[in-house]
Amino acid sequence: MKIKAIETIVVNMPMKIAGSAPLLGGKARTSIDTLMVRIDTDEGVSGWGEAFGHRIWPATRAAIDTLIGPQCIGRDPAAIGALVGDLQRNLHGVGRNGPAMYALSAIDIALWDIAGKLAGLPLYRLLGGGLRQDLPAYASLLRYGDPAAVARSTEEALSRGYRRIKVHEIGEAQIKAARETAGPDIPLMVDCNCPWTVEQAVDMARRLSPYDLQWLEEPVWPPENHAGLAEVRRRGKIAVAAGENAMAADFKGMFEVGAVSYAQPSVTKVGGVSEMRKVITLAESFGVEVVPHSAYFGPGLMASLHLIAALVPEAPVERFFCDFDLNPYHDAIHPKDGRIAIPQGPGLGVDPDPKVIEKLRVR
Ligand SMILES: [Mg+2]
The missing domain is CATH 3.20.20.120 (Enolase-like C-terminal domain)
Known part of the structure; x- marks a missing residue:
């Protein structure tokens, strides 16, 4: 089995707000952004992951689309330790925290989603x-x-x-x-x-x-x-x-x-x-x-x-x-x-x- 495609998807969910808008990250906020990643395999199984999205999602999304996603194409999604280990090594020079690690987090979660689907078991x-x-x-x-x-x-x-x-x-x-x-x-x-x-x-x-x-x-x-x-x-x-x-x-x-x-x-x-x-x-x-x-x-x-x-x-x-x-x-x-x-x-x-x-x- 191989990873065929990786797509980043951002959704913006307006909040229902009664009264004044709450503060998030020091600013009034009326909606929440979620940055999701879908990994498709050549055998029809897909997995979903999420990278930290609040405020920083454009940078994290770019990290997945331009740098991290392409390194995953053609790899075996079931060999999570091998793939994530390689990504960690390849990415260390671009930051061990922040968008690079958030992006890697989304990929890892999606791989575990696939693993559970292949095993026929809920992840827990x-x-x-x-x-x-x-x-x-x-x-x-x-x-x-x-x-x-x-x-x-x-x-x-x-x-x-x-x-x-x-x-x-x-x-x-x-x-x-x-x-x-x-x-x-x-x-x-x-x-x-x-x-x-x-x-x-x-x-x-x-x-x-x-x-x-x-x-x-x-x-x-x-x-x-x-x-x-x-x-x-x-x-x-x-x-x-x-x-x-x-x-x-x-x-x-x-x-x-x-x-x-x-x-x-x-x-x-x-x-x-x-x-x-x-x-x-x-x-x-x-x-x-x-x-x-x-x-x-x-x-x-x-x-x-x-x-x-x-x-x-x-x-x-x-x-x-x-x-x-x-x-x-x-x-x-x-x-x-x-x-x-x-x-x-x-x-x-x-x-x-x-x-x-x-x-x-x-x-
Ligand atoms: Mg806290």
Whole structure:
């Protein structure tokens, strides 16, 4: 079997927004872009992958279309380790993180989708997981900046059955609003997206202690300041989560200095299913819990479900808390009563709907 073609497909999904637009990457955002990759084989089996798409997708897409995709044509899609190993070596000079690695992540996910389809098994079963129907999800609220809006979204998430809430806020008033709305029994996480110095983060961790956070995520600038994260964890007496911006090889140093209580590798950034497996194994050896980052709605979310089900079955699934009129995966992205189904078909378990792709596609 050989890889015959690789196509990149971008869909833009307008969000349903009540009130003011949430912030993503520091800017008001009204839609989400998903960069998907389809790998076709000469035997009629196709696989789907996703590369990190938010904001950077034109560069990632170019990396696949011009550089990485062509290197895959004619290769055996079932020899995932061999192909991805060659790609890693060929790409090292163009960057071990960023668009090159996001592109490689999409290719790797699509190859695992093909592997599952060839084996006739859902990916989580192929990876050794026991039969399982669903996983708990947590509502990963977007950033609103306004305590009343945070309270409203928290309430909405709870009313939909979520029993775990994460806010992307950096102000005490907003975090307090989430805790007061959720009550004392709902696990509450805070994702900061790297705003503070170590001293500021330690100070914030202490100020936030009354809100009983399950974790403080990426509190420190820059994200690779692992010693700084360790200090926040130790002096701030708070669980720290990080890893969505790390490449696979960064995790060892992160674990060695005790930077995190929760590691958050991201399947569309870190190198796909293959690298996720390595990071999860490494984390286990250090006694660090893995709770993958999965702010995605395409094959990246599906791959995250399978990885969690197979390898870290106690971890909740991050579900970005926003709604769309239309998305290529229909109900597969929708948790019910706070739980999200693991697609049981072979590979990633479900393919995107081509009719929806045509409607949402960015040309
Ligand atoms: Mg995060």
